[in-house]
Amino acid sequence: DGGITQSPKYLFRKEGQNVTLSCEQNLNHDAMYWYRQDPGQGLRLIYYSQIVNDFQKGDIAEGYSVSREKKESFPLTVTSAQKNPTAFYLCASNDRITDTQYFGPGTRLTVL
Amino acid sequence: DQQVKQNSPSLSVQEGRISILNCDYTNSMFDYFLWYKKYPAEGPTFLISISSIKDKNEDGRFTVFLNKSAKHLSLHIVPSQPGDSAVYFCAASARTGNQFYFGTGTSLTVIP
Numbered sequence: 001d002g003g004i005t006q007s008p009k010y011l012f013r014k015e016g017q018n019v020t021l022s023c024e025q026n027l028n029h030d031a032m033y034w035y036r037q038d039p040g041q042g043l044r045l046i047y048y049s050q051i052v053n054d055f056q057k058g059d060i061a062e063g064y065s066v067s068r069e070k071k072e073s074f075p076l077t078v079t080s081a082q083k084n085p086t087a088f089y090l091c092a093s094n095d096r097i098t099d100t101q102y103f104g105p106g107t108r109l110t111v112l
Numbered sequence: 113d114q115q116v117k118q119n120s121p122s123l124s125v126q127e128g129r130i131s132i133l134n135c136d137y138t139n140s141m142f143d144y145f146l147w148y149k150k151y152p153a154e155g156p157t158f159l160i161s162i163s164s165i166k167d168k169n170e171d172g173r174f175t176v177f178l179n180k181s182a183k184h185l186s187l188h189i190v191p192s193q194p195g196d197s198a199v200y201f202c203a204a205s206a207r208t209g210n211q212f213y214f215g216t217g218t219s220l221t222v223i224p
Contacts, residue, residue: 004155031210040121042114042201043156043214050210058211090155094212099144099205101212103155 003027004104006091011109013085021076021107023091031094032074033101036060036087043090049074078109085111115139116204118215126223131189133218135202138183142204142213147176147187150199150217159200160187192222 004025013019025032031050035043045058049068063082068074078085091104117136125131135145143164148156162169162176162185169176175188189196199217 006155009153033212035214040216042116042118042216045211048210056210088153092155098161099207100146100158100161101203102158103148105155106153108153 004091004093004102006089006104006107008107009105011107013109013111015111016080018077018079019085019109021078021089021091021109023074023076023104024072025074025091025093025104026072027093027095027102028071029093029095029102030071031096032068033092033094034058034064034066034074034076035090035092037090037106038087046076046089085109113138114216115142116202116213116215118200118202118218120218121216122219122221124221124223125192127194128191131187131192131196131220131222133187133189133200133202133220135185135187135215136183137185137204137213139204139206139213140183141206144205144207145176145178145185146203146205146212147174148201148203149196150201152199156201189220192220194222194224196220197222 033048034046047066049055065077092101146161147159150156178185202215205212
């Protein structure tokens with residue numbers, strides 16, 4: 001059963017703590033993306049990776065970091081430098097043949 | 113600056129009637145467009161796409177129209193069903209690039 005998994009569904013952290021959000025895909029897609037969604041706003045790109053061991057900043061990369069050590073995995077770390085970390089985070093991967101992005105179920109991060 | 117815009121935050125339609133969701137873009141390099149449907153606290157699901165070489169693409173009840181000269185696309189849902197109630201995002205990309213750009217979404221409510 002192919003797809004993109006994100007865990008956990010809900011995550012709570014204290015202010016000042018770093019937190020890592022998991023994203024795994026078994027679709028054999030090269031490209032993976034992290035977006036953030038806030039109420040009333042569209043999806044804003046945080047980071048993306050076109051290939052293993054390479055990644056690029058998106059529009060709102062400040063306060064975030066990523067790694068891409070394996071094709072299947074693209075974890076996102078929300079650092080204490082991120083001013084407003086509470087949001088809904090979406091991971092996606094891209095099918096190059098159809099040029100379509102497929103999304104995971106999302107992680108709701110709440111920083112207390 | 114928002115390169116993809118959905119100017120109507122919400123839309124209400126009677127069941128059985130047509131729903132028309134609109135999207136405008138500013139970047140003339142965009143040549144591939146997608147529509148996604150999103151329920152609260154879930155990831156977006158891909159609905160339909162269109163390449164700039166076409167002006168119409170149809171899939172069941174969903175039709176996307178592209179007007180390149182006006183930099184405008186629209187999604188038609190006929191007939192609308194209560195299960196169509198969700199937030200719809202349009203997205204655009206330049207196939208030579210690496211990023212997808214999303215609009216802010218339109219919340220569709222189909223009234224039974």
